Amino acid sequence: MFARALANGFVWDDAALIVDNIGYRGFDARRLRWMFTTFHMANYAPLAWISMGVDYAVWGLDPVGFHLTNVIFHAANAALFFILARELILLGVGAGIDAGAVDAGAVAAALLFSVHPMRVESVAWASERRDVLAGFFFLSTLLFYVRDHSGPGGASPRRRAIALLAYAAAVLSKATVIPLPAALVALDIFPLRRLAPRPSSGAWRACLREKLPYLLLSAAGAALAVGAQMRSGNFARLSDYGMTSRLAQTAFGFGFYIVKTLIPAGLCALYPRPLGMSLVEPRVIAGILAAAAAALGLRKAGVRPEARAALWIYYSAMIFPVLGLLQNGGQSAALRYSYLSCLGWAVLAGTAVALSAARLRRGPGAAAPAALAAAAIPALAALTWSQTALWRDDVALWSDVYRQFPQSCDAQRGLGAALAGVGRISEAGTLARAALKNCPDRAPIFLQLGALAAAAGRSAEAEENIRRALALSPGLAEAHDALGGLLFSRGRVDLALPHFRAAVGREPRSAQRRDHLGAALAVAGDAEGAAAEFAEAVRLEPANPLYRGHLAQARGAVY
Structure with missing residues (x-):
């Protein structure tokens, strides 16, 4: 069903990450240094950049190549998860179960994970290479860890080394793998049973000591991730988004991913974050009730206490960092965050199918879990096929977001930008003005209105809107660059230069900003200054x- 993604183009952040970014295009020392040092778009993911560099070397900027690599990695992850789920199910239910039943459960788990429509964002969006790549190394880490502690011959230095190397690669692919040490503790509780229901302090110390290399890698990854977010200014300030709102969003999100896993209706590329959230608003209460219902359901279904503990530790650890306490971006939830965090639910479902398959001879009632999975998997695949088509271009993607959240200024601005990109300037302007009405203090909306006015030849209106954007956000590099360009086009180089300099000051590693400043310096007669800026570009x-x-x-003019 993800073959449909091969017909998709580049969307959303793909422009800044892939199309307009040439930092990853090549493997010379300078490019490799960029890949391993950049925090571009608030991420540290050098291995993801390297994989995209390979795509570019083979395909150029043809999106089919980038999508194909995502699909291949996701298929590999489905295969890895099948192997891992098979081992976990066998460890969990015991060696007495029929091998065919275990295989059936593992197949169900792998399919429920891989064809679920919540995976679409991670697979069909080229920029989310980080998810599928990190997922590959994360699953490899779990598999070798489980085998190291359950395989024949006892612990193996070779398997342990492979697990650590795989985790290091995962950390270099995406920060969502940082909580892995807690996931390993969950596995120690169940199904590895290395920590008894009431483990001694010595057992805990041995467990934590063994996790030290993973904890060091996790801490390094966390430091890099926080540094990337802080450098980009992506963290929401506490004064703008208070602690009550963060706690409410955390409670909402904790239940949200459980509900969407069970009932994947109303899936959306963007769930806009409101200006504030209350602990007593309906969707927050619904999130709390959903988590409570899931906990009660697991208990009523007879899931072992140690298995329940492992499930909740894994899910909580993997989802907690993205729930909102450390809020970054404008979303209240994002489907890509489910790629690794919801693996436990798939293993649980696969275990139920395995037990059901093993008990078929007892009567039709025992077949219910297997029958339910057999019905759910094709339905999920159909939803995934449909959801993948929404990522074919920006207009389709943002039209769906706007359909679900018509009053969101993020949805209005996003669709407006998409329509402007295909020349539908009038419609884009209408949406941008609607966004401004809903969010009158957002500088990017004024900047968008300025760009639309400039495209329509209304220079004075464009300048007014860009200046209003700067009044709200004086350090917005894009606005300084846009105003500098507008003034430069009128021949007012003297007025344009301070804005180009301000843009470079805010984004000194932007080659485009350097080039614009160099062009203005050249026209102003400063050939040496222009050459210096062009050289930096x-x-x-x-x-x-x-x-x-x-x-x-410029050098010709100097010499």
């Missing part, structure tokens, strides 16, 4: 022929 993006041409012209 070339240093940042050495493969860009435009910057190389500007540098050659």
Whole structure:
């Protein structure tokens, strides 16, 4: 069903991460240094950049190549999860179960994970290479860890080393794998049973000591992730989004992913975050009730206490960092966060199917879990096929977000930008004005209105809107660059230069900002200053022929 993603184009952040970014295009020392040092778009993911570099070397900017790699990694993850689920089910239910029943349960678990429509965002969005790549190494880590503690011959230094190397690669792919040490503790509780229901302090110390290498990798990954978010200014300030709202969002999100796993209706690329959330609003209460109902359901279903503990420890640890206490971005939830955090529910379902398959001879009642999975998997696949089509282009994607959240200024602005990208300027303007009415203090909306006015030839209106954006956000580099460009186009280089300098000051590693400043300095007669800026642009993006041409012209003027 994910073959449909191969027909999709680049959408949303793909423009900034892939299309307009040349930092990953090549494997010379400078490019590799960029991949391993950049916090571009608030992420630290050098292995993801390397994988995209391979895509570019083979396919250029043809989106089919980027999507194909995502699909291949997701298929590999489904295979890895099948192997892991088989071992976990066998450990959990005991060796007396029929091998065919265990295989049936593992197949069900792998399919319930891999064809679920909540996976679409991670697979069909080229930018989320980080999810599927990190997932590959994360699952490899879990598999070798389980085998190290359950396989024949006891613990193996080789398996332990492979698990650690895989985790290091996962950390270098995406920060969502940081809670893995807690996931390993969950496995120690069940099904590995290395920690008894009331383990001694010595057993805990041995367990934690063994996890130390993982904890060190996790801490390093956490430091890099926080640094990336802080450098980008992506964290919501406590003064803008208070602790009550964060706690409410956490309670909402904790139940949200459970509900959507069971009932994947109304899935959306963006769940806009409101300006504030209350602990007593209906969706927050619904999230709390959903989690409580899940806990009660597991108990009523006869799931062992140690298995329940392992499930909740795993889910809580994996989902907690993205629930809202450390809020980043404008979303209240995101389906991509379920890629690893909801694996436990798939294993639980697979175990139920395995037990059901083993007890078929006892009568039709015992077949209920297997029958339910057999009916659910094709239904989920059909939903995934439909959901994948929404990611074919920006207009389709943002039209769906706007359909579900018509009063959201994020949805209005997103659809407006998509429509402007295909030349539907009038409709884009209507949506941008609606967004401004809903969110009158958002600088990016004024900037969008300015860009639309400039595209329509209304220069004075464009300047007014860009200046209003700067009044709200004086450090917005994009607004300084846009105003500098507008003034430059009128021949007012003297007025444009301070804005170009401000843009470079805010984003000194942007080659485009450097190039714009260099062009203004050249027109102002400062050939040496222009050459210095063009040289820096070339240093940042050495493969860009435009910057190389500007540098050659500037050096010719100097010498």
